[in-house]
Amino acid sequence: MANVRHGTVKEPFIHITKNAAMPFWKGLLIRASAVIAAFILCSLLAYFLIGANPGEFLKTFFEGNFGSNAASAKLRIWKLAKDTAILLCIALAITPAFRMRFWNIGAEGQVLISALASVAVVYYNAGRLEDGPLLVLMFIASIAAGMIWAVIPAIFKALWNANETLFTLMMNYVATFFVAYCLVKWTPNGSSVLGELKTGHLPSFGHDYLVLILVVLVTTAFMFVYLYYSKHGYEISVVGESQRTACYIGINVKKVIIRTMALSGALCGLTGFLLVAALDHSVTTTSVGGRGFTAIIVSWLAKFNPLIMIGTALLLVFLNHGAGQLATVFRVSFAFPDVVTGIVIFFVIGCEFFIRYKVHFRRKTRTAQVADNGSGGGGGALDSPGDNEKPDIVPDKGGKLK
Amino acid sequence: MEYAEGRNIPALELKGISKSFGTIRANYNVDLELMNGEILALLGENGSGKTTLMNMVAGIYYPDEGQIYVDGEEVVIRSPKDAYKYKIGMIHQHFKLVDLFSAAENIVLGVNDGNKYSIKEVNDRVRQIADKYGFNIDPKEKIHEMSVSQKQTVEILKVLYRGADILILDEPTAVLTPQETAKLFAVLRKMKEDGKSIIIITHKLHEVLAISDRVAVLRKGEHVATVVTAESTENSLTEMMVGKKITLNIDRSEPHDVVERLVVKGLSGHNEEGLKILDGVSFTAYGGEILGIAGIAGSGQRELLEAIAGIYSPEEGEIMYRDPKDGSEVNLRKKTPLQIRELGVRLSFVPEDRLGMGLVGNMDITDNVMLRSYRSGRLMLLNRNDPKRLAEDIVKDLEVATPSLSTPVRKLSGGNVQKVLVGREIASAPSLLMAAYPVRGLDINSSYAIYNLLNEQKERGVAVIFVGEDLDVLLALCDRILVINSGRVTGIVDGRTAKKEDVGFLMTKSDGENVSEGYGTAGGLGSFGPEGGNA
Numbered sequence: 020m021a022n023v024r025h026g027t028v029k030e031p032f033i034h035i036t037k038n039a040a041m042p043f044w045k046g047l048l049i050r051a052s053a054v055i056a057a058f059i060l061c062s063l064l065a066y067f068l069i070g071a072n073p074g075e076f077l078k079t080f081f082e083g084n085f086g087s088n089a090a091s092a093k094l095r096i097w098k099l100a101k102d103t104a105i106l107l108c109i110a111l112a113i114t115p116a117f118r119m120r121f122w123n124i125g126a127e128g129q130v131l132i133s134a135l136a137s138v139a140v141v142y143y144n145a146g147r148l149e150d151g152p153l154l155v156l157m158f159i160a161s162i163a164a165g166m167i168w169a170v171i172p173a174i175f176k177a178l179w180n181a182n183e184t185l186f187t188l189m190m191n192y193v194a195t196f197f198v199a200y201c202l203v204k205w206t207p208n209g210s211s212v213l214g215e216l217k218t219g220h221l222p223s224f225g226h227d228y229l230v231l232i233l234v235v236l237v238t239t240a241f242m243f244v245y246l247y248y249s250k251h252g253y254e255i256s257v258v259g260e261s262q263r264t265a266c267y268i269g270i271n272v273k274k275v276i277i278r279t280m281a282l283s284g285a286l287c288g289l290t291g292f293l294l295v296a297a298l299d300h301s302v303t304t305t306s307v308g309g310r311g312f313t314a315i316i317v318s319w320l321a322k323f324n325p326l327i328m329i330g331t332a333l334l335l336v337f338l339n340h341g342a343g344q345l346a347t348v349f350r351v352s353f354a355f356p357d358v359v360t361g362i363v364i365f366f367v368i369g370c371e372f373f374i375r376y377k378v379h380f381r382r383k384t385r386t387a388q389v390a391d392n393g394s395g396g397g398g399g400a401l402d403s404p405g406d407n408e409k410p411d412i413v414p415d416k417g418g419k420l421k
Numbered sequence: 422m423e424y425a426e427g428r429n430i431p432a433l434e435l436k437g438i439s440k441s442f443g444t445i446r447a448n449y450n451v452d453l454e455l456m457n458g459e460i461l462a463l464l465g466e467n468g469s470g471k472t473t474l475m476n477m478v479a480g481i482y483y484p485d486e487g488q489i490y491v492d493g494e495e496v497v498i499r500s501p502k503d504a505y506k507y508k509i510g511m512i513h514q515h516f517k518l519v520d521l522f523s524a525a526e527n528i529v530l531g532v533n534d535g536n537k538y539s540i541k542e543v544n545d546r547v548r549q550i551a552d553k554y555g556f557n558i559d560p561k562e563k564i565h566e567m568s569v570s571q572k573q574t575v576e577i578l579k580v581l582y583r584g585a586d587i588l589i590l591d592e593p594t595a596v597l598t599p600q601e602t603a604k605l606f607a608v609l610r611k612m613k614e615d616g617k618s619i620i621i622i623t624h625k626l627h628e629v630l631a632i633s634d635r636v637a638v639l640r641k642g643e644h645v646a647t648v649v650t651a652e653s654t655e656n657s658l659t660e661m662m663v664g665k666k667i668t669l670n671i672d673r674s675e676p677h678d679v680v681e682r683l684v685v686k687g688l689s690g691h692n693e694e695g696l697k698i699l700d701g702v703s704f705t706a707y708g709g710e711i712l713g714i715a716g717i718a719g720s721g722q723r724e725l726l727e728a729i730a731g732i733y734s735p736e737e738g739e740i741m742y743r744d745p746k747d748g749s750e751v752n753l754r755k756k757t758p759l760q761i762r763e764l765g766v767r768l769s770f771v772p773e774d775r776l777g778m779g780l781v782g783n784m785d786i787t788d789n790v791m792l793r794s795y796r797s798g799r800l801m802l803l804n805r806n807d808p809k810r811l812a813e814d815i816v817k818d819l820e821v822a823t824p825s826l827s828t829p830v831r832k833l834s835g836g837n838v839q840k841v842l843v844g845r846e847i848a849s850a851p852s853l854l855m856a857a858y859p860v861r862g863l864d865i866n867s868s869y870a871i872y873n874l875l876n877e878q879k880e881r882g883v884a885v886i887f888v889g890e891d892l893d894v895l896l897a898l899c900d901r902i903l904v905i906n907s908g909r910v911t912g913i914v915d916g917r918t919a920k921k922e923d924v925g926f927l928m929t930k931s932d933g934e935n936v937s938e939g940y941g942t943a944g945g946l947g948s949f950g951p952e953g954g955n956a
Contacts, residue, residue, distance in 0.1 A: 034483045037442055067504075255794070260781040266732055267770070267778045268792045269759035379485075389922050 024173025038377045053370035054334075056128025057363040064358070066132065066221035069349050076345070083344025084337050099336060101228040101298070105290065107332040108155040109234075109307075109314035111242045111325055112286030116169075116281050117315075118246060118323050119259040121176065125187025127311025128194035129168040129284050131302075137199050138302040141219040141295075142205055153219050157262055161292035162285050170277060176279045177273035182273065191311070198304050213301050231281060231297040232307050243325040255279055287311075320367065430493040432457045432618040433478065433509070433587050437486035440473055447473040451487070451644045453637055455587065460609060460619045462633035462650070464616050464626075464662055466864030469623045470642035472514070474587045480513035481502040491587075510580030511589040517574050518564045525560035528579045550581050569719075570601045577608075587610065589620045594628055595861075598717050599892070599925055608631045625891075626655045638662055659865065671872050671897045673916075674880060679707040681743055682853055682884035688728060688754075689908075690735030698724045700908040701733055708745060708852065711875060711885040713899030713916060715892065715924050721908040722888045723773060726855050729886075731758040731769045742766050745852050745882070769851035771843055773858050773888075779842045786823065787812045789830050790845050790909075815844035819870060836867030843874055854878050857888040872898055876918030892921050904928055 058080075062073035071079070084099050086092035109126050110222075116123040137157040144153055168190055175181035202211040221230050246252040258265045259274045265272050294306060317335060321327035342356025433455040447469045465471045478489060480501040489838050491507045496554040498504050504511070518527050529543045536542075548559040556574050564572060573593060580588055580860040592895075594602045609619055610630060623629060628927040629636055630650060630863050637647040638661040645661050683706040698721045706712045715723055727733035729740055731753060740753040744765070751764055760770060772778040780789045791808035798804050812826050819840040823833055829840055839859060845883045846854065856875065875898070879885050889895045895902055899916040904927035912927040 038484070244802075248803055250795060250803055252803070253788070253791070253795055253803055256784065256788075257781055260783055261777060262776070264779045264781050264792070267730070267758065267772060269731075269757060269762060271757075271759070 023032070028361045032380065034379050036286055036378050036379060038375055041374055049370050049373055050367065053366040056362065057366035060366075061359045061362050065349075065355075066346075068209070069351050069355060070314045071349055077363065078145045079344050079348045080341035083341040095340070097226060097228055099333075099340060100232055102340070103329075103333045104232045104309055104335045105294065105298075106226075106314055106317060106336055107328055108235045108238060108290045108293065109287065110176040110317035110321075110328050110332055111238055112165075112283050112290060113314055114242065114318045114323050114328070115246065115252075115255055116283045117318055118252075119276065119279050120257045121173070121259075121276060121280065122184045123169065123172075123187050123280065123283055124184055124312065124315060125168065125172065125309050126287055126314055127309070128191035129165045129188070130291045130294070130307045130311055131191075131198055131304075132168045132194040133165040133288035134163035134294050134299075134302045134306050135194075135201060135291075136160040136288075137219070137295035138171055138213070138216065138294050139201070141212075144218065146218055148218075150218060150220065154221065157219055157296055158292050161287035161295075165288025165291060166281050169287065173280030177276045183275035195304050198306075200252045202303070213303075215300045216295075220300060221293075223336075227297070231293050234289075234293065238286070239325050239329060242286075246323075246325065251275075251278070289323075316364065335360075335364075361408060430457075431455055431490070432492060433620075433666035434490040434493075435474070435478070436488045436490070438474065438477060438484045438489070440470075440482060440485050442645060446642050448477075448484075448504075448642045451639070451642075453644060454647070455620055456635075457618055458613055458616050459634040460613055460621060460632055461647075462629040463620055463622045463638045464629055464636050464658060465639035466662055466866070469639040469640055469662075469864075473590060473642075474639070475511060475620065475622060478504065478509055478587075479589060481511075482507075503683060504586065508584055508586040509586070509589070510583060510585030512580060512591065512593060513574045514578055514591040514595065518572060519573060520565040521563065523561050523563055524558060524567075524575045524578070527564060527575055528560075533585060536784070546652045547578055547582065550578055554581070554608050556608065569596045570598075570605075573597070573605075574674065576937075586616070587618045587620070589622070591622045593621065594623060594625065598928070602628065626658055627691045629658065630655065662865075671869070671894070672876060673898065673900075674876065676707070676710040676879070676900050678882065679709045680743065680745065680882075682706055682708040683729070684739075684741040684743070685729070686734050686739050686741070686948050688722065688725070688738035688740065690728065690733070690737070692724060698908050699728070699738075702738070702905070702910055703906070704766045704903050704910060704913060706853070706884045706886055708882045708884045710900040711879050711887055711898060711916075713895040713902040714886065714888040714905060714929055715890075715895050715902050716905040720905045720928075722905060723857065724908075725905070726770065726772070726857055726886070726888065729753060729853075729855065730768065731756050742768075767850060767852040769849055769854045771839075771846050771854075771856040771859050773861070775842055776831055777836050779846075780830050780838065783829050785827045785829055786816065786821075786841055787826050789841060790815065790848075793845060793849055805922070811845075811848055815841060815848070819844050819874075836863045836870075839863060839867065839871065843871060847874060847878060851878070851883055852951055853884045853886070855886040855888075858890060859887070860894070861890065866893075892924055895924070896921060 058077065059073075062071075062076045065071045066073060074146040082095075083269045084095060086095035109130060112129070125375045137160060140160045141153065144156070148156070169187075172181070172183050172186035172190060175186060176183045199211070202213060203209070205213060224230060246255070254265070254270050254275050257268065258272055262272050265275070284365060295302060299306060313335060317328055318330045318417050320331040320334075338360045342359050345351070345359065346353050346356045431454040433453075434454040434710065435451055437450055438451045439446075451470075451474055463471050463475070474484065477484045478498065478501050480498045483499060486623040489608070490496065490500060491509070496503075496507050498507065498509070501511075519530065522530070525540060525543045525547050529538070529540075530545055544560040550556075551574075552557050556578065557569060558574050558578070562571075564575065568576070573596065577588070577590075582596045586666050593605060597605060606628075609621070612849070613619060613906060630653070633650045635647055635649050636653060637901075638658065640647040640662060647814065648657075648661075667746075685705070686703045688699050689697070690699045700721075702721070702725060704712070714722055714725070717750075721725050724733050734755050736785060740749050751766065753761055753766065756764070770779075776782040781792070783941060787805060787809045790812040791803070791805065794808060794811075795803055797807075809826065815821060816823060816826065821833070821840045821844075825838060830841055833841070843856070846856075854875070856871075859871050859875075872894075875885050875887060879900075887895070887899060889898075891934065896919065897918055902914050902916050902919060902924060904912045904914070904924055906928055909955045912923075914923060914927070
């Protein structure tokens with residue numbers, strides 16, 4: 020007996036072991052509680068920093084996405100769907116490259132250059148062609164531009180093993196300055212503001228955003244099948260996991276890298292085309308507005324699964340809209356909404372730890388347990404789960420702040 | 422109580438140690454005692470929990486249950502640093518060294534003894550320790566310039582430098598030639614005389630019998646028994662280890678209807694570092710026989726097989742493959758794996774690096790089985806039905822232990838990973854089957870399953886090329902054995918009549934000096950002398 024006690028006293032307070040595969044619902048539960056905990060923390064923060072009571076905070080957040088009355092609700096929800104679709108489309112574009120472990124962070128530039136290509140077609144057409152053939156030309160130009168922008172780093176990677184991350188990043192700057200140059204050239208008054216183009220608009224069936232959303236949904240389904248059920252998708256996975264295995268089995272690694280990046284670029288091209296033909300009808304250096312980078316988070320959070328990406332894209336746009344509303348209603352700087360977004364993403368990523376690992380707390384001997392129960396009812400935040408199997412730490416973090 | 426007399430207190434004692442990873446139970450209620458100044462062999466099949474148990478002593482893992490005592494005192498070992506505090510040091514199977522650092526720099530890395538760092542003093546102390554135990558090593562030499570056995574020496578010195586009294590060696594002989602093993606054992610005996618307590622993990626029974634004082638046997642994570650080595654035999658240990666008696670004989674049938682399948686002539690090439698790794702290799706492999714390839718690790722075995730498989734392109738020579746159907750010949754040199762397949766060459770290859778080359782660790786069994794056949798069918802889409810059926814057959818026929826077909830192969834144990842790989846390679850009905858170290862790291866039962874599969878292929882008229890490291894196995898399994906030494910073929914011997922010493926001599930003869938660099942100049946190893954070669 021003395022021996023046993025001796026042993027348990029020396030056991031460290033916390034130790035961590037790997038978790039076996041977890042049922043899907045349990046993982047979902049942990050992720051959902053992480054989001055809830057993050058919102059609890061954010062509303063507390065809002066209370067202390069900007070004096071908003073938690074109820075008001077949450078209300079504002081939801082109004083930012085779903086509106087406060089029936090009229091604004093319709094508008095806001097369409098906007099939510101539209102922004103989600105654009106973000107999702109870019110995320111879909113980078114995903115095949117990411118599954119190949121080709122870290123393409125150049126979606127920003129690839130989308131921008133293809134938006135520019137569409138605008139260039141409209142600009143130089145100067146009203147000669149009808150919208151039908153013009154749209155086809157725009158589409159082709161955008162796809163080609165996106166592909167070129169993506170394939171250049173791919174060729175350098177395949178032939179000379181040049182670092183794709185730096186290369187694609189640099190291509191972003193080239194794209195931005197190229198757009199700036201074209202704008203100066205196309206605006207004789209020197210304003211660099213092109214204004215809305217009069218031709219080359221995609222037809223709207225019922226709603227301006229409908230075509231865009233449908234195209235992205237079809238693309239999502241296509242990419243899911245492509246990545247999981249096609250030979251190309253399989254080759255991408257093999258190359259991503261191990262180039263040596265790919266060589267051994269006779270996959271032409273160079274070809275797969277270039278082909279996959281061409282697809283990646285083509286999808287960025289599609290996004291650029293949609294941005295111009297369905298939404299903006301113009302281009303500026305900030306047309307993509309950082310979404311090329313946000314898409315990386317979308318893709319990664321979804322573990323590169325196109326179907327799950329619908330959810331992660333929605334989450335990020337939801338946060339963005341809600342936080343924007345906060346800034347307007349409470350008249351705080353945009354830094355605060357960014358803090359909120361950051362906290363939620365941090366919790367969502369952080370909860371993966373509790374899905375992968377199990378946290379064990381020091382086990383108490385029977386005698387020690389009695390003593391502990393007496394004194395430690397409301398003990399430290401980490402104490403309460405005790406021998407409980409659930410690594411239910413997230414809500415505790417919220418509680419800790421009280 | 423019984424520990425009252427000071428000298429009987431074990432140097433290390435484990436009581437009721439358990440450890441699980443998820444649902445997999447690696448160790449359960451293990452008791453173990455290591456006495457002062459003894460060499461204890463830890464024996465067990467693959468996946469019996471030997472390394473996990475020792476990792477808990479070395480501070481890599483923390484036990485779920487149980488206690489560890491050092492010199493009778495209970496201790497908590499949470500990190501390798503804690504382990505060093507209690508003078509426990511582990512030499513891992515995979516070396517953890519910085520390639521660009523010198524031996525001494527690696528040894529002193531992470532040591533914080535309060536003294537001012539002086540590489541000169543470190544060099545001197547390393548030299549002292551090396552001299553004491555008979556290691557031959559230059560503290561200033563860089564790791565990347567060292568042979569495998571020298572690297573192992575550095576790992577051992579690293580542990581000794583930190584003052585370890587309890588040394589744990591995880592399969593130290595797996596990477597060594599017989600000569601190097603003998604020298605390592607000599608060093609271990611010296612350490613034992615010096616009062617060190619040593620635990621050595623190994624699969625090889627003859628080594629257990631040669632070096633240890635006592636043997637602790639683990640089976641399926643549980644401690645079966647600890648016995649005195651002098652009272653044990655290979656058979657009694659095997660029985661304890663596997664739980665039932667198994668025959669140690671490999672059935673070898675006489676080759677019949679042998680036909681030339683592969684004629685290699687004058688194959689030469691350099692590796693990435695620009696060293697000549699193949700030097701005029703010529704041989705013929707026949708359908709219906711097993712051709713063994715013996716050699717010290719890194720003598721060009723890998724490049725030879727990869728050249729045949731189209732992964733590595735040697736600069737000179739030819740690799741003529743003769744089609745078993747029409748006798749037509751085709752040169753495989755400088756063809757890609759895909760071109761080789763498109764030529765209709767039915768070549769299967771079980772590479773040395775299973776998860777890094779032969780399989781994709783994160784993919785499930787079905788997707789891995791599909792690697793060879795995914796291109797079939799004209800559609801862009803994959804057909805997973807046939808691979809799934811094949812995967813089911815492999816799992817059933819080869820008794821692969823797996824929760825399901827959708828388990829990623831990296832989660833399977835080494836033997837099961839190998840069964841999936843070999844099963845897939847055999848499934849494509851090869852006419853030439855190459856296997857590099859197919860039983861490395863496998864337990865006895867899995868090894869025999871692999872030998873039987875190779876023998877079956879041989880009986881079907883397949884030309885089997887088997888690269889092995891265990892000479893006993895090579896001599897029991899192969900019809901002929903090609904010995905490769907620094908990229909050159911130093912002999913092709915008959916597997917039925919050749920002696921182990923002959924093969925050992927051929928493996929080492931041209932650059933014998935190089936081999937003995939690792940451990941002193943102790944020349945006590947006469948059995949592989951030149952006389953053996955004349956036999």
